[in-house]
Amino acid sequence: MYNTEGVDAIATITELxxxxxxxxxxxxxxxxxxxxxxxxxxxxxxxxxxxxxxIKEKLGIDELRELA
Structure with a gap:
């Protein structure tokens, strides 16, 4: 895991x-x-x-799938 500008951290699937x-x-x-x-x-x-x-509350949604 390492820090980068604009994103707090990045990890690979292997690191996960x-x-x-x-x-x-x-x-x-x-x-x-x-x-x-x-x-x-x-x-x-x-x-x-x-x-x-x-995030769900701010967007006013029950399911995030509604955004897809």
Whole structure:
């Protein structure tokens, strides 16, 4: 995992597998997401539960799938 401008942190799928607890602790402490990459492409974002709830509330949606 490393820091980069505009994104708090980036991790690969492999790092997610081997450092799950550390990545979860990072997002809980910083309340910033971690971009997960697969084959150097953005794949997912790991965020803490409180941030997730705030996003849903701010957007006024029950399911994030509605945005897809």
């Amino acid at each position: 597998r081997s450092e799950t607890s550390e990545l979860i602790e990072h997002v809980r402490k910083t309340q910033n997401g971690v971009l997960i990459q697969k084959n150097n492409d953005p794949y997912a974002v790991l965020i803490d539960w409180e941030t997730y709830k705030k």
